[in-house]
Amino acid sequence: MLRKKRCAILILHLLSSSERRYWMKKWLRGRESRSHMTLVRELRQSHQEDLFNYLRMSSDTFNMLLTMVKPYISKMNTKMRQSISAEERLIATLRFLATGQSFEDLKFPTRISPQSLGVIIPETSKYICLLLKDLCIKLPSSIEEWQEIAKGYESRWHFPNCGGAIDGKHIRIRKPANSGSYYYNYKHYFSIVLMAVVNADYEFIYVDIGCNGRVSDGGVIEYTSFYKKLQNKQLNLPPNNMNKNNMNFVFVADDAFALHENVIKPYPQRNLTREERIFNYRLCRARRTVENAFGILSSRFRVLHTEINMKPEKIDYIVLASCYLHNLLKKNENANYLPTRALITEDLDFGRVVRVHGDLSEDNTLTSLQQGHSRNVCETAKLNRDKYKEYFVHDGAVSFQYNFVN
Incomplete structure (x- = not known):
């Protein structure tokens, strides 16, 4: 009985506290309308050169890559929140590879928490490697x-x-x-x-x-x-x-x-x-x-100029993804990539x-x-x-x- 009273008092204290705790910071909640996704969509429509500088690839190549990885990196929505879309995951990964920004810095344009980026980027890089492996890098056999x-x-x-x-x-x-x-x-x-x-x-x-x-x-x-x-x-x-x-x-x-x-x-x-x-x-x-x-x-891929702060097995995927994307872009974008x-x-x-x-x-x-x-x-x-x-x-x-x- 005493234990129940203590629990009730604790709950009332938490509810009456002026400093509420949230599972997500308020400014991160505006990801859908306030992240760099709005900019990227605008660039994809009318500013291809700037899009290339931002993602290191054209809209056509990005669409092709997104189609390939989407089935593997898409997540289910829940009653609590909308999942981070495959498009957002891929763009965050490409931006990380292109700039080498830390997760703490990358959270501001993406409006994705550093903890989530630490899972999303290695996972997306892994599937880029798996899906482009035979398509882009192949040791001759004959x-x-x-x-x-x-x-x-x-x-x-x-x-x-x-x-x-x-x-x-x-x-x-x-x-x-x-x-x-x-x-x-x-x-x-x-x-x-x-x-x-x-x-x-x-x-x-x-x-x-x-x-x-x-x-x-x-x-x-x-x-x-x-x-x-x-x-x-x-x-x-x-x-x-x-x-x-x-x-x-x-x-x-x-x-x-x-x-x-x-x-x-x-x-x-x-x-x-x-x-x-x-x-x-x-x-x-x-x-x-x-x-x-x-x-x-x-x-x-400026990430290769930084001190990559991950577990070695995750770094392997980051570096390999850069190499596979290099070959893909060399073939698809030709002189624009060099x-x-x-x-x-x-x-x-x-x-x-x-x-x-x-x-x-x-x-x-x-x-x-x-x-x-x-x-x-x-x-x-x-x-x-x-x-x-x-x-x-x-x-x-x-x-x-x-x-x-x-």
Whole structure:
């Protein structure tokens, strides 16, 4: 009886209190009419260029993406409240990827609480990855598909028998709880590593994310399914008798990676002969495709310039979604998507590399892998590199290469 009286007194006290507690802040309740959705709908109707800047895609591409993910991210309405629509969820996610704003900052234009954004954005990113996986990023599985990529490298970058450019970048993250130095990299911050293989048109044909930043050099590739297939000869690469000058089919990489019979890297930068300098220039020219792909990616999806504060498994979806969207937009939006100020180009007449990153400061760009340590290299890999060197000096020489080595 006494307990019932106490409960009744407590209820009366709460009802009479001048400071009522609400399950949602009052200003968040106006989401339907006062959020950025009104602006987005206006942009979709008559301001396509501004819409592209806001969402990083055109209205047609957005509609296509919304149609794909809507069945998976839509939620049921309840008697208590209306659910956050699939359109709002997708737009909030795209805006997060485009800007890298914190959930606390993003709550103001979206009028969605930070707690809800912390669930919505990783979930939507996850379904973007699952639905675009086979559509946008696909590692070739046949000789004909590899030869098609090689044609692009030979025609655009004058490098024959090339199946792609390999590189890895550190993605800055907030230190996960109880992780110690597991994610601590050689640049003295916490990260996970994004590994990628890129074709001649700045498109990803393979991506892998999640290796801890402590594995700072090119050895990180050994943890990927791509490398395991390469080692076990399961990539179905063209045999030498189908390649130009009977040379190995190769992937181009930088000094962070180990030389391999199918992975080719520059000669060490000491006591180089003229022929070796020519080879290094030609390889660097082809490898620039992956540098430019990362430059475009980070320019369009600014979340990659921030310290991402989520659990590592959620960060994986954020980064992968950016890569899948990169390929989707590269194909659908074509030239409109490419930020030319984020590309590294060449002045062939004067023999100089033009590094223009626009407003991207060096401190904020994605960090490259640490230069690899000396490793035992098979003689076949060295001989293969020498064959390419001879080819670039003789049969495969191009006139402008001498502007860069003289």
